[in-house]
Amino acid sequence: MVWLRRTTHYLFIVVVAVSSTLLTINAGDYIFYSDWAWTSFVVFSISQSTMLVVGAIYYMLFTGVPGTATYYATIMTIYTWVAKGAWFALGYPYDFVVTPVWIPSAMLLDLTYWATRRNKHAAIIIGGTLVGLSLPIFNMINLLLVRDPLEMAFKYPRPTLPPYMTPIEPQVGKFYNSPVALGSGAGAVLSVPMAALGAKLNTWTYRWMA
Numbered sequence: 001m002v003w004l005r006r007t008t009h010y011l012f013i014v015v016v017a018v019s020s021t022l023l024t025i026n027a028g029d030y031i032f033y034s035d036w037a038w039t040s041f042v043v044f045s046i047s048q049s050t051m052l053v054v055g056a057i058y059y060m061l062f063t064g065v066p067g068t069a070t071y072y073a074t075i076m077t078i079y080t081w082v083a084k085g086a087w088f089a090l091g092y093p094y095d096f097v098v099t100p101v102w103i104p105s106a107m108l109l110d111l112t113y114w115a116t117r118r119n120k121h122a123a124i125i126i127g128g129t130l131v132g133l134s135l136p137i138f139n140m141i142n143l144l145l146v147r148d149p150l151e152m153a154f155k156y157p158r159p160t161l162p163p164y165m166t167p168i169e170p171q172v173g174k175f176y177n178s179p180v181a182l183g184s185g186a187g188a189v190l191s192v193p194m195a196a197l198g199a200k201l202n203t204w205t206y207r208w209m210a
Contacts, residue, residue, distance in 0.1 A: 018079065041143075045136035045183030046190060048100050052076070053131045053191045054198040056106050057123060061202045066114035073106035101138040105131045120199060128195030132187030140180045 055076075056069035080099045088094045109127040116122035 041136075041140070041179045042183045042186065044100075045139060045179075046187050048102070048139070049105070049132045049135040049187040049191050050194040052102050052105060052135065053109065053128050053195045054201075056109055056131075057127065057195045057198040058202050060110065060113060060123070061120060061199055064118065066110045066118070069106040069109045069113070070103060073102035076102050098143060100135075101142045102135070104138050105135045108134055124195040124199055125192055128192040129188045131195075132189065132191030133184045136180045136183035136187060 052073060056072045059072045060066070060069040062068075077099060080097075084094055084097050084099070087096050108130040109123065112127035112130060113119075113123045116126070
């Protein structure tokens with residue numbers, strides 16, 4: 001049964017990593033990531049931080065080795081960069097889809113697990129909070145380094161885009177002043193229960209395969 005248990009674990013890791021790539025392609029292009037008045041940046045930050053922490057803590061607790069969360073985030077990053085080639089083949093520039101910066105946040109999760117001497121509960125509470133807080137900050141820095149998103153969005157319109165989702169001029173400060181602060185706050189709160197879910201999935205899988 002050991003081989004079946006390990007296969008189940010690795011299959012889950014692959015599924016989550018592929019799902020992260022699909023989520024990035026759908027929520028990480030210029031239309032959703034940058035054009036929609038930063039509102040999408042908050043939603044994107046929450047979705048990416050919660051998705052990262054579930055798979056990363058699952059994988060980390062499965063191996064019990066600090067560093068595997070960073071390895072998992074690296075897998076997600078590589079998958080997404082490869083998937084960007086599909087856009088490039090359609091004639092879009094290769095940076096049309098902005099790849100999120102997952103690795104530094106995963107490193108903080110690994111560091112928490114290592115510093116607390118592999119304490120699972122500390123990894124859930126402290127590590128989950130750090131992931132939710134840090135990911136929007138790293139992604140905003142990443143986004144600011146990309147060339148003008150509005151220019152790119154109008155130059156390369158999506159053929160399947162419905163009329164009501166035409167790119168609009170960002171209205172920064174219209175609803176709130178800081179999308180990074182809102183994304184970090186909401187991400188920090190939601191990443192903790194999602195980290196607990198990832199840890200629980202690890203336990204459930206072992207019991208199911210026992």
